[in-house]
Amino acid sequence: MSSVLSIRNLTKIYRRSHLGRVTATMGVKSINLEIARGEIMGLIGPNGAGKTTTLKLILGLLNPTEGEIYLMDKKLPDSSVIQKVGFLPEVPYFPKNFSVEEVLYFYGRLSGIPDSKVRARADEVLALVRMSHRKTRMVRECSKGMLQRLSLAQALIHDPELLIFDEPITGLDPVGLNEMREMIVTLNKSGKTILFSSHIISEVERIAHRVGVMEGGEMVQTLSSDQWKGRPGHLEEIFVQTIHSRGGLAV
Amino acid sequence: MKLSNILPLARYTFVGSFRSKIFLVLILFGVLLLLSSFLLSILGQEQEIRVLTDLGLASIEILALFTSIFLMVNLILEQIEQRTLYLVLTRSVSRAEYLLGNYFGTLAAIFACVVLMTLLHAGILLFKGWDIRAEGLVYFASVFTSFEKIVLVSALGLFFSIFSTSAVSALVFTIFLWISGHFAVELKFLAGRLEDGALKTLFKGIYYLVPHFHYLNARDIWISYSSQFGRMIAEGTLYTALYSAAALLLAHLSFRKKEF
Incomplete structure (x- = not known):
């Protein structure tokens, strides 16, 4: 399958200056990701993991500190391809x-x-x-x-051709949630490639073909649906284990 | 730069401005101001039409200027705060097109407001027996140059709102330059009186920086240089275009790398 979106070594460091003092915060660090045509790719991770930053970098709302993004083989920013x-x-x-x-x-x-x-x-x-x-x-x-x-x-x-959804199911009631899930699947069947972020793992597990687990601004793991299909709740288990192994989500 | 992007943005901003309550309140205020100048003109007795003309033109200019400063300063900042610009900038719309669309849309709304107030004012003047053939040229040239001031001040307001990222500071800077612009000639005079040195350079610098509103006072130009009236109005228009373009360019340079 051809690649619709290709992210290479993407890094974003937020620099804020106040009274001459510059503070740097890591947004995302060395993200690499390929999304194939016709795929549903989910980005999961706790709050502040870098999901929205990644999406904003793709959309040109943020400028990368390092790295490159290719959309349909064209390097972003490119106004002709962002139309898609x-x-x-x-x-x-x-x-x-x-x-x-x-x-x-x-x-x-x-x-x-x-x-x-x-x-x-x-x-x-x-x-x-x-x-x-x-x-x-x-x-x-x-x-x-x-x-x-x-x-x-x-x-x-x-x-x-490519749909980017930032937390599309957050805050929806059960009916809305069901409709959105059906809509994503229908759009995908009609040929759309979909990249979305969410922290509702049970929903991601039902619709995504692949999932990228993000934590602390890094893409710590990429999983394909073979690794969780037929085992409800397994994606959540993998996610929690992954995050715990990195010392995240401390209670 | 695509006109097909600028036009929908301008149209959308124009309609949005007209539907905002603040804008409608300002128009209502303008109408009330004109009507009150009608009442005040009675005090002028034999100079009634002169007083009515001066008060009306001043009211139109001041009200439209404050409306433009207020709208322009909040225009982009509000869209950043409400995040409505996300859905525009994530399309194939360049930042320059986005700024120009918003700028021209707001100007069009203010222009419509100025036209409405001018029609009302001219109607009152005609009702009072105003000789449009004798004074119409200077009157409409005055309205035109007032709108040029708005074009120029709006560009400054847009620049400061993007540069300072605070509506209050943008408002202060814009109003400061607007006021300073009325004293451009005095600044030049002061600079000429000073001996060579840092202060003279500073005054000269400020003189070139502030907008030269004396190029845009049609009535003064008519009184002092009536034989060159057309040429001087044209020069004022060119000055407005160049100054506004420079302010818009600075706004673009501040905006193009902005992150959201």
Whole structure:
């Protein structure tokens, strides 16, 4: 399988300067990762493990201190190839004074969809996330679940090849959780490559083909589904053992 | 740089500004200010139209300037704080396009606000018997140069908001430069009076740094140089374009490596 995303020796050190004193904090350290086309890759790890930092580095919201990221064989940052990525943030952030459909038109236009086609495409993705009947609702009137669906719709509006989801299942109720799980699987079956982060290991275990375990900014282990499939809870066991062996998650 | 990215951003910012309560309150305040100048002009008796014109133009300029400073200073900072810029910058939108889209969208909203207030003011003036043929040129040139000041100050506000990353300090720096800009001629005069040395260099430096608002006072230009009015307004426009472009370039240089 060809590689969609290739991360090589990626390091991020946050440097903050206050009154002439510079403090350095390790964000991620020497991350290496290959994601194949059509894969669902999960990043798991405790809070502060470097999952979101890794995703932000891929998306260009942070600049790497060292290392390289290749997306579809093009070195990032590259505006032409980032077009093929859809991003679902952990918390949906939308301006409150717009309707659901206006938000989608906006992101559609910014994703290069012509004005003549953006409405039809917005209707398609709204139907996909089951929000068609709410398209004229203002963002400020949307529930958390609706915002999550809208967030997913904006990530899909330009039909990207790679989807990056930051904690997509955190804070969802059981119905929302089930819907999101089904959505990820359906999108993957339709050919999308998915990279997501989560600390809900029981859910990751159900949908991921491979998992990267992160701790202290490092990718400490990469596992494939063969290592946990058919043994419910086994991924969690591996995860806890891995973290404990590194002295993490002390109670 | 793609216009297809700048335009949706500008349109979205324009609509967002008009739907914000703060903006609507400011427009309402502007209308009230114009109406109050209508009442105050009665005190001017035979100079009624002159007082009404001056008060109205000053009200339009001050209100639009403060609106622009307030909106521009908070524009990017709010989007950083609310993280709404994540979903824009993770698309194929460059940081420069993002800044320009937001800048022009806000300017368009303020421009619409200025046009609305000018129409209302001109309507009041006409109602009072204003001779538009005699004074219309200078009046509309004044509104135009007021908007040029807004263009320039907005670019400064945007730069300071990105450079200082605090709305309060950005507001202070922008207002400081706005005030200093009205004393550019005095600064030059002071520099000329000083003997060569560090202080003279400092005053000269400040003189070149602050915006030269005396290029943008249409009424003063008309009174002093009516025969060269068109040329001087054109020079003022060129100055506005260059100064604003420099401020936007500095804003871009501060923003391009920013992390979120």
